[in-house]
Structure formats: structure tokens, C-alpha cells
Amino acid sequence: MRLKGLGxxxxxxxxxxxxxxxxxxxxxxxxxxxxxxxxxxxxLFTCDMLIENEDFTPQDRLYLVGRKSLGCCxxxxxxxxxxxxxxQVCLGLPSDMPVSxxxxxxxxxxxxxxxxxxxxxxxxxxxxxxxxIDVSLIGMVEKGKLVLRGGAREGDIIFVSNKxxxxxxxxxxxxxxxxxxxxxxxxxxxxxxxxxxxxxLIQDLGHILHRSNKGAVLFKELIPVCAQADSLQxxxxxxxxxxxxxxxxxxxAKRLVRSSYADIFxxxxxxxxxxxxLVLLDEHARRLRLKRSGFxxx
Amino acid sequence: MRLKGLGxxxxxxxxxxxxxxxxxxxxxxxxxxxxxxxxxxxxLFTCDMLIENEDFTPQDRLYLVGRKSLGCCxxxxxxxxxxxxxxQVCLGLPSDMPVSxxxxxxxxxxxxxxxxxxxxxxxxxxxxxxxxIDVSLIGMVEKGKLVLRGGAREGDIIFVSNKxxxxxxxxxxxxxxxxxxxxxxxxxxxxxxxxxxxxxLIQDLGHILHRSNKGAVLFKELIPVCAQADSLQxxxxxxxxxxxxxxxxxxxAKRLVRSSYADIFxxxxxxxxxxxxLVLLDEHARRLRLKRSGFxxx
Numbered sequence: 001m002r003l004k005g006l007g008x009x010x011x012x013x014x015x016x017x018x019x020x021x022x023x024x025x026x027x028x029x030x031x032x033x034x035x036x037x038x039x040x041x042x043x044l045f046t047c048d049m050l051i052e053n054e055d056f057t058p059q060d061r062l063y064l065v066g067r068k069s070l071g072c073c074x075x076x077x078x079x080x081x082x083x084x085x086x087x088q089v090c091l092g093l094p095s096d097m098p099v100s101x102x103x104x105x106x107x108x109x110x111x112x113x114x115x116x117x118x119x120x121x122x123x124x125x126x127x128x129x130x131x132x133i134d135v136s137l138i139g140m141v142e143k144g145k146l147v148l149r150g151g152a153r154e155g156d157i158i159f160v161s162n163k164x165x166x167x168x169x170x171x172x173x174x175x176x177x178x179x180x181x182x183x184x185x186x187x188x189x190x191x192x193x194x195x196x197x198x199x200x201l202i203q204d205l206g207h208i209l210h211r212s213n214k215g216a217v218l219f220k221e222l223i224p225v226c227a228q229a230d231s232l233q234x235x236x237x238x239x240x241x242x243x244x245x246x247x248x249x250x251x252x253a254k255r256l257v258r259s260s261y262a263d264i265f266x267x268x269x270x271x272x273x274x275x276x277x278l279v280l281l282d283e284h285a286r287r288l289r290l291k292r293s294g295f296x297x298x
Numbered sequence: 299m300r301l302k303g304l305g306x307x308x309x310x311x312x313x314x315x316x317x318x319x320x321x322x323x324x325x326x327x328x329x330x331x332x333x334x335x336x337x338x339x340x341x342l343f344t345c346d347m348l349i350e351n352e353d354f355t356p357q358d359r360l361y362l363v364g365r366k367s368l369g370c371c372x373x374x375x376x377x378x379x380x381x382x383x384x385x386q387v388c389l390g391l392p393s394d395m396p397v398s399x400x401x402x403x404x405x406x407x408x409x410x411x412x413x414x415x416x417x418x419x420x421x422x423x424x425x426x427x428x429x430x431i432d433v434s435l436i437g438m439v440e441k442g443k444l445v446l447r448g449g450a451r452e453g454d455i456i457f458v459s460n461k462x463x464x465x466x467x468x469x470x471x472x473x474x475x476x477x478x479x480x481x482x483x484x485x486x487x488x489x490x491x492x493x494x495x496x497x498x499l500i501q502d503l504g505h506i507l508h509r510s511n512k513g514a515v516l517f518k519e520l521i522p523v524c525a526q527a528d529s530l531q532x533x534x535x536x537x538x539x540x541x542x543x544x545x546x547x548x549x550x551a552k553r554l555v556r557s558s559y560a561d562i563f564x565x566x567x568x569x570x571x572x573x574x575x576l577v578l579l580d581e582h583a584r585r586l587r588l589k590r591s592g593f594x595x596x
Contacts, residue, residue: 015404134432136386
């Protein structure tokens, strides 16, 4: 069998089993690895790889590709409620690449690092036919503020941090990692579960539900669809929005929608018992069919 | 200008300047980034990227390639005197890759992780024409035991941890990361400077000399040439030996060569004043010409 036959999640499941049986893996299912640091703080550790022709095209501005490469990792740290600190940048570059293009790429990385006060502390350069960028990032989060995927509870209200869809028309290169929004949330609310939307709303909500062993009801009318999106389908299934998807208890949700930050966060549904599965209702409370899909590499 | 015109070290220098002027870089010249952890320990952070056709061939056994990918990072941790802890593994894989091959690759990574008690805590999978493996690794070192490139002193004796050369005939896939040897050294000696030989003895010694602002005299007869090496030139210039290259003061060096571990470590020369440059002497104390070269990606 080939990888495309097994599928991305099949490959990940295979890796998980290999790590388990060797006793050398730690829980690998969240946005960041969570490691011990000191009495007050935990270390967050994440990485993301971008490959030319897969995650960006040769026509994309390399400055924006550079921003995206660090941005994906920043989004992972945001999903855990943390603050980013130190990055390593590994580059695979064609030897006939113009120096000016490589400068643009790195300027993008540096500009993103500066915006979020990330220190670039090292890296590696290799020759490669295609441009490959791998960023790994260390962050920090206070023990009481860590948020994982597995904490959603029945009755929780589900929120997203901004409008969804249309990422393929350029937003996937120009998104804003939601560090500030995430820190506002964990500093002021008890956030029960959180993830960043990289594979599409439905698929990433599926990750929260799976890890929390819960179901969810979404309301079609509440889903904030971006002006650039082709349709609701886009907002449901297209990956790389890099918005936060999170759940708060009823009372906490009320506080949030009454706060001055209410317009940044849209409530879109509710967590229910596992047995209900994932349901999308239209304005007449009719159940709409959901595809169990989203972005997959294989 | 193209990257190959600028050269690998030119590209690195350009990156260093960009980071400096943005104020967002930390000292990026050592084997690992050294970050604050707690009162006793420092955090080490490193990454390495392997790309098919550059760092290994399609004919190489993927199990060994997997071992190498983590092994390179382990070697960086060893060069700083540390203990490895947590790894992230990013993979770029062709979608028509047989699952069995991917399993071999990952089994290699897992076997290396197990040998050195490294926990694999996450990663990322992307589609890619060529196999790309990027490992990032967090380690730990006690403050008093950290060794960097820049600490060599005049009169220090220069050692290597084992025989050099011949890596291209397979040793670059089968090297043993020198964690145990490094820990023996930092636990029992005051090691003034250390690096792992990834670009070739002369080039990596050059890094120690540059950072320490020193010169060195090497004795040709003392350089331990591996049986697989074609010649002394191999041992001097071929990369990916992944042996430790380090310096000890005269008294510490004496203790080491009299210890029961003496046969693992070979003294090959001495650190001298910067003005002498890097000199290789033959058995008649005649100066041999050195090429200022070693492995470069561009």
C-alpha cells in the first residue's frame, strides 16, 4: 500500500502506534507538545514544514511565504494559550535561487518574528530542488492558562475568532496569528478547549470533539463567512484560516459576548453529548449534511 | 547573484546581518542555541534537515536515514556537553511512497530515540516530491558543563573522539552520536571548547579557531585516519564524521591521556596564538599546505 492509500490520518495513527509500542512517544495529538519547565510555567514546542508546490506556489511572494512559515507555528502556540519565545529556521534552497529572493523569504520570517517578539536562535541550510522551510518554535504558558483540545464540556458554547473561508485566495499567506486574541482569552476567561483552524472548521472541530469525547451542534446562520469565500462550504471545509476555534462554559460565554471584545469572537454552536455526533442546523432547524472531510496531505 | 555564487557561509553571514539589524536574532553561531531554563540547567535547542539526493540517496536504507536524521541533532547536543530530551519530527513524503518504506524510515528514528532516551513529542507531515526529514531537538545541560566553540585557549591540546574520513562509504549513515563520550568529558574534565565534525576536521576546527580568536598546529602523524578513508585528505576535509573535536588545557589533557578512556580520544595538535593561523606539520616538522575547504551546501 502507498501513503495516499493510507491517508494522512492513517499515517499519523501508524506513527502514534509505533511510538506507543517503543515507549518513546509522548502524547502527540495536540497543537503543541507540552513539556515541564518550572513551577509556574510550561514549555510549548511545535514545528511546521512548508514545501513549494504544496503549501505555496512558485508565484507566491516569498516575503509572504516567510511570514506564513513562522505564522503557522505562532498559530499553534496561540491554540494552546501561550506566548512564543524562540525559533529555529531550517531552509532547503535551490543553489540557483537569486540571493534577492532568499532575502525576501528571510525578511518575511524576520518581520513576523519581530511582530511577536520571537528570537531566531539558529537553523540549518541545505540545497534542495524545491524551496522547503521548516520552523520549530518554543513558547511558554502559565500552568493555569494552558488550553488543549480535549477539555470541551457539554453545554460549552463554540466560538471562532474571525471570519472563515477564502484562504486559497491569498488569506493563507496573509493571516494574523491570533496570539493577542488567545492571550486575551486565557487571561480573562476559563477556556475549556481550543485549536487553530488549519484543516477546516469541520475537521478541526472534529479534533476537539474526538479528544473531548463530545458532539456538537452548529448553526449555519451563525458561521461567519469571509467576503472572499465562495460559499458556506468554503468556510466549513477549507483549511488554513488560522483562526481560533474554542469553547467556553455558558456563563463564561455570556461574559465574552457582553465584553468589548465581543465583535472579534463569533459564537457558532454548542457542545453536546458524544452520541449526537456533529450536526449543522439551518435557519429552520433542519439538519444539513456534513462531509467528513477537510484538508488532507495524502 | 545566485546562492551558489554567495556560498553557504555567505548566506549564513547574510542571515546573521539581517537578524542583527532587526534585533531579533540571538547568537546563531554554535551547534545548539543555549536558552535559559532554571538555576541549575540551560536548555539546548537545535534542528537539522535532511533532503533526498543531497544528504542521502534514494538507494540508501531509509531505516539508516531515519537514524541519521535524529543522529545529527544528537551530535549537536553532544557538542555542547548536553543530554537530549524531546524531539519533533517533520516529514515531507511522496504520496506514492510505499507505506513499508515510510515505516522503515520512522523505525529508524524511533530506534535512535530509544537508544538515547529521547521522547518524540510531535511533528508534521506534508506531501513532497522528494523525501525531506527535519528533526528539532531540545536538550539540557548543567550550567557548569556547557561547552561552546569559543573557549579554546593558547596551550590547549586538541582532541578528536575517533577516527576520521571515509564517511561517504556509509559511515555518515551509521555513526554513533557521541553523547556518552561528551558526558564523560564534561562530567570529569574542564572542556574549553567543543564542536562536532560535520563539515570536515579542518573546516570545523576553523570554526573553533574563529570563535576563540586562536590559531592551531596539527600533527599529521597524530590524525587518526579511518580504515575506510581513501587518504589523509579524506580525514581532513570530508564532512559527516560526527566525531567530537575538543580542546583541554595541558594538565587536563594529561589526565585524559592517562585515563582508562584514553584510547577513545586522540590528541592531534595544540591551540596557539591567532597570528599563527592553522598549520599542519608532517613528521619532519615541515609545514603542509591546507586547503581552506570542507563540505559546503552551495
